[in-house]
Amino acid sequence: MEEIAGNELAIEKREQAMLELADFDEVVRVYRPRILRFLLSSLTDRDAAESLTQECFLKAWSARHQFRGDSSLSTWLTRIAVNLMRDHLRSRSLRFWQKTRGASLDVMDISDWVPDGRGSPESLALARDRVAAVWRAVNDLSAQQRSVFVLRFVEELELEEIANTIGMNLSTVKSHLYRALAIIRERMGETK
Amino acid sequence: MKFRKDAAPNPEPDAREDVRAIAEALSLYRSAMHHLAEREAARPFVRDPRAHVLRLRMVLAPALTVALAVSVLVPAYSHFHHHRVASTVVANNTHLPASQINTSVDDTALMNQIDSELSEEVPDALQPLADLSDQTTSSTPVTEKKNVTKE
Numbered sequence: 495m496e497e498i499a500g501n502e503l504a505i506e507k508r509e510q511a512m513l514e515l516a517d518f519d520e521v522v523r524v525y526r527p528r529i530l531r532f533l534l535s536s537l538t539d540r541d542a543a544e545s546l547t548q549e550c551f552l553k554a555w556s557a558r559h560q561f562r563g564d565s566s567l568s569t570w571l572t573r574i575a576v577n578l579m580r581d582h583l584r585s586r587s588l589r590f591w592q593k594t595r596g597a598s599l600d601v602m603d604i605s606d607w608v609p610d611g612r613g614s615p616e617s618l619a620l621a622r623d624r625v626a627a628v629w630r631a632v633n634d635l636s637a638q639q640r641s642v643f644v645l646r647f648v649e650e651l652e653l654e655e656i657a658n659t660i661g662m663n664l665s666t667v668k669s670h671l672y673r674a675l676a677i678i679r680e681r682m683g684e685t686k
Numbered sequence: 687m688k689f690r691k692d693a694a695p696n697p698e699p700d701a702r703e704d705v706r707a708i709a710e711a712l713s714l715y716r717s718a719m720h721h722l723a724e725r726e727a728a729r730p731f732v733r734d735p736r737a738h739v740l741r742l743r744m745v746l747a748p749a750l751t752v753a754l755a756v757s758v759l760v761p762a763y764s765h766f767h768h769h770r771v772a773s774t775v776v777a778n779n780t781h782l783p784a785s786q787i788n789t790s791v792d793d794t795a796l797m798n799q800i801d802s803e804l805s806e807e808v809p810d811a812l813q814p815l816a817d818l819s820d821q822t823t824s825s826t827p828v829t830e831k832k833n834v835t836k837e
Contacts, residue, residue, distance in 0.1 A: 531723030540726060607718035624711035625718050632715075647712050648719050679708055 511563040518558070522551050525568060528649070529575050535644040536579055538633060546582060550575045565658060572649075572659045576641060583637050624682070631681035639674040642667055 515521060529550055533543035553574050554561075561570060608621045632640060638660075645656045653671075657664045 527723055527727040530727050531719060534723050534726060535719050544726070607721040608714055621710075621714055624707070625714045628711050628715040648716050650716075675708075678712075679704075682708060682711060683704075 509563070511561070511567050514567050515558055515561055518555060521554070521567065521571075525571050526551070528568065529571055532572060532644060532649055533575055533579060535632075535648050536637075536640055537582070542582060546575065546578045549578055553578070569655060569659050572645070573661070576660055579641070580637070627682050628678060631678040634681070635674050635677060638662075639670045639677075642670040643674040643678075646671055 526547060530543055530547045533546050533550075534540065537543050537546075550571060554571055557574075561567075565573075608618065608625055632643060635643060641660060642656055642662075645651045645659065646653070651659070653664060653667055656662075657667045660667070662670075
């Protein structure tokens, strides 16, 4: 009985995802901020994040008939974004002569967005320092560690979802996350 | 045991404080990234013209490098390749064995032999015609001589 119920639920989810995909304008409206946020957090480059977001939806539109609904629409789109980001980073690493970066985000851009509802100016300054420290530490992570970290702590995905999205084993995801947190913890300890 | 307790005070409060600080920092970071992404998503996307030039340059630079390399390397390679082939041919010819050089002589002898065989006597069936032609060729000078004497 449970198995039948599970199958019915999966079919229902699949149909819902297919229906959702039918209205592509709505898909872009709902998921664009999320994909942009993931790429912006991972690449820290506005132009690249924006270009790859557009490319992601273009690819999704082209491949919409191949979407079987096995995963959620969000996971599918994030997977496309992850693959595009990998290709982008690979091609960027080949351009060893190019040192300039298009429109990279500055640490001030990030720390200025700290919520202002803090008691004293000191605590606000401390909070900004902490965010800046996390930002710098995240920039020092490897591409895979950063992807896993962003998906876990910015997108708040479960570990299984991250493994499914990135196409890694669960144990590899855990390992990357553990190392990423260790580096961030270490860097934050240095800034204290 | 008592000494140990005094020497190493319980580290748990410090660790808890550390974890709390990191959790708070991560939460702030998430909040900052969400705000920033919302702002970027609301902003119309205008590509920096300098970025376009940079991208164009990045595409063109390798293409031009490859074209230049091909335009230099291919003629150079073909030149050296031809040079090497020509020198190999010359070297082979100069080192021909004597038996191979004699073949040209043998060929000439063979050709002469064939020519001589082809210009053999007339076959038996055509022998009468051959005799006739011999007679006409031999009589002509006689009549001519007669005409000359008459004059």
